[in-house]
Amino acid sequence: MASYCHRRYVSRLFQNFGKLQPKSKGQEIGLSCHSHKLMLYNDIIAQSYAGGFHILPIGLRALEKLTRLVDEEMQAIGGQKIAMTTLAPESLWQTSGRWAAAGSELFKLMDRQKHQFCLGPTHEELVTKLLANIAQVSYKHLPIKLYQITRKFRDEMAPRYGLLRGREFEMKETALDTYNGVCGAYNRLFDRIGVPYVKVSGATGIIGGSLSHEYHYFADVGQDSVLLCERCGVQMNKELAAEDGSLPSACQMPAAQCDLQEQKGIEVGHTFYLGTKYSSPFKAVYMDSDGSTMIDFHMGCYGLGITRILQATVEALSTETGIRWPSLVAPHQIYIIPKKDGNRGEDYLAAAESLSDSLTQRRHLQGEIVIDDRMNLTIGRRQVDADRLGYPYTIILGVKALESPALYEVVETATRETTFMSIDQLMSLA
Ligand code: ATP
Ligand code: MG
Ligand code: MG
Numbered sequence: 001m002a003s004y005c006h007r008r009y010v011s012r013l014f015q016n017f018g019k020l021q022p023k024s025k026g027q028e029i030g031l032s033c034h035s036h037k038l039m040l041y042n043d044i045i046a047q048s049y050a051g052g053f054h055i056l057p058i059g060l061r062a063l064e065k066l067t068r069l070v071d072e073e074m075q076a077i078g079g080q081k082i083a084m085t086t087l088a089p090e091s092l093w094q095t096s097g098r099w100a101a102a103g104s105e106l107f108k109l110m111d112r113q114k115h116q117f118c119l120g121p122t123h124e125e126l127v128t129k130l131l132a133n134i135a136q137v138s139y140k141h142l143p144i145k146l147y148q149i150t151r152k153f154r155d156e157m158a159p160r161y162g163l164l165r166g167r168e169f170e171m172k173e174t175a176l177d178t179y180n181g182v183c184g185a186y187n188r189l190f191d192r193i194g195v196p197y198v199k200v201s202g203a204t205g206i207i208g209g210s211l212s213h214e215y216h217y218f219a220d221v222g223q224d225s226v227l228l229c230e231r232c233g234v235q236m237n238k239e240l241a242a243e244d245g246s247l248p249s250a251c252q253m254p255a256a257q258c259d260l261q262e263q264k265g266i267e268v269g270h271t272f273y274l275g276t277k278y279s280s281p282f283k284a285v286y287m288d289s290d291g292s293t294m295i296d297f298h299m300g301c302y303g304l305g306i307t308r309i310l311q312a313t314v315e316a317l318s319t320e321t322g323i324r325w326p327s328l329v330a331p332h333q334i335y336i337i338p339k340k341d342g343n344r345g346e347d348y349l350a351a352a353e354s355l356s357d358s359l360t361q362r363r364h365l366q367g368e369i370v371i372d373d374r375m376n377l378t379i380g381r382r383q384v385d386a387d388r389l390g391y392p393y394t395i396i397l398g399v400k401a402l403e404s405p406a407l408y409e410v411v412e413t414a415t416r417e418t419t420f421m422s423i424d425q426l427m428s429l430a
């Protein structure tokens with residue numbers, strides 16, 4: 001039957017905790033953060049080289065869900081998805097003046113004709129050139145809302161903390177569009193993910209432009225500091241306060257009443273209003289309503305660190321020993337543990353498979369259920385692993401699951417609450 005294909009078993013490669021891990025792994029990452037360790041130990045990611053990570057099957061499910069959420073929010077504001085090249089010719093980066101400005105963070109390489117390229121760390125040049133090449137853009141086409149979710153390359157000075165600071169990472173970029181429109185979509189996205197975040201004024205750095213905001217998750221390992229005051233409403237990256245000395249003027253209150261707090265943040269998104277910084281040198285223009293005037297595009301660009309967000313949610317929500325996912329991103333929704341029993345082990349496994357099939361069909365949970373089929377292990381031992389992986393619900397099939405009517409023990413991971421449920425109650429589980 002079709003549903004059989006949707007069954008997932010824990011004993012499969014990469015679902016069986018720690019089997020493939022080199023003995024030295026603990027030492028290698030001794031100094032890292034807990035999300036990095038949890039993701040390595042649970043085969044969510046594997047290191048390829050310093051700052052480069054493979055995303056393994058469970059991790060990829062979560063990443064794809066996150067990507068779908070981003071797509072939904074971008075499509076909702078009329079975004080059009082594209083995929084630009086990874087290699088960018090030096091000439092374009094010379095036009096913007098960033099070939100030199102980006103310095104040693106650029107990965108540079110040369111083709112056989114001795115033309116220089118870089119591996120795109122961000123794509124303002126490429127997207128502006130793409131638009132400049134289109135001859136007949138008119139005011140009627142505006143706003144243009146292009147976005148892509150692709151891999152970026154930056155030769156970071158100190159890659160660390162797994163996906164939080166990689167040398168290649170996935171980023172979603174939007175070009176053009178209206179600034180507030182994209183910020184609205186980002187707010188909705190971060191609300192849906194559900195991890196507390198803050199939006200602060202940010203520095204424009206090498207990307208440039210005149211207006212910029214950053215989205216941050218709160219975490220001790222965050223490499224940014226954000227300044228927040230509930231009384232005067234200041235929310236800004238400390239970097240910005242240091243850069244332009246804007247702090248005193250941003251705070252409208254007498255110093256004694258201001259209650260500025262400094263917190264560590266992980267920068268998960270960054271929006272920039274660029275004006276004509278790129279369109280002007282690339283001559284990216286559109287025809288105005290008078291039918292004769294050519295006007296430089298006013299552009300914005302908006303980055304979301306997709307792989308960074310994935311790990312940052314884990315960093316923000318997890319315990320030292322167990323992953324906790326935002327429910328919309330959890331790789332699987334339900335973890336089933338059938339009881340080990342000398343005589344009836346087969347019956348419990350069959351009951352688990354049948355429960356998985358019914359839930360899959362009636363709740364449309366294709367691929368969302370895993371069965372812990374390591375029937376040589378006790379329930380308690382497997383519950384420890386279920387807790388480590390942190391899927392929203394664990395269902396234990398004990399003696400009552402083989403009685404009539406059957407009762408299933410349901411553990412909600414977030415609250416650790418346990419309830420016995422009938423099949424009908426399970427079918428309406430939130
Ligand atoms: P950071 O301050 O952490 O170095 P950035 O300000 O250089 O980041 P942007 O150029 O604003 O980064 O890129 C947009 C988004 O891409 C960031 O908000 C972040 O979420 C993500 N990002 C940037 N660098 C990395 C990296 N090395 N690894 C993973 N994600 C990253
Ligand atoms: Mg950076
Ligand atoms: Mg930054």
Ligand code: MG
Pocket residue numbers: 214267269270
């Ligand atoms: Mg930034």
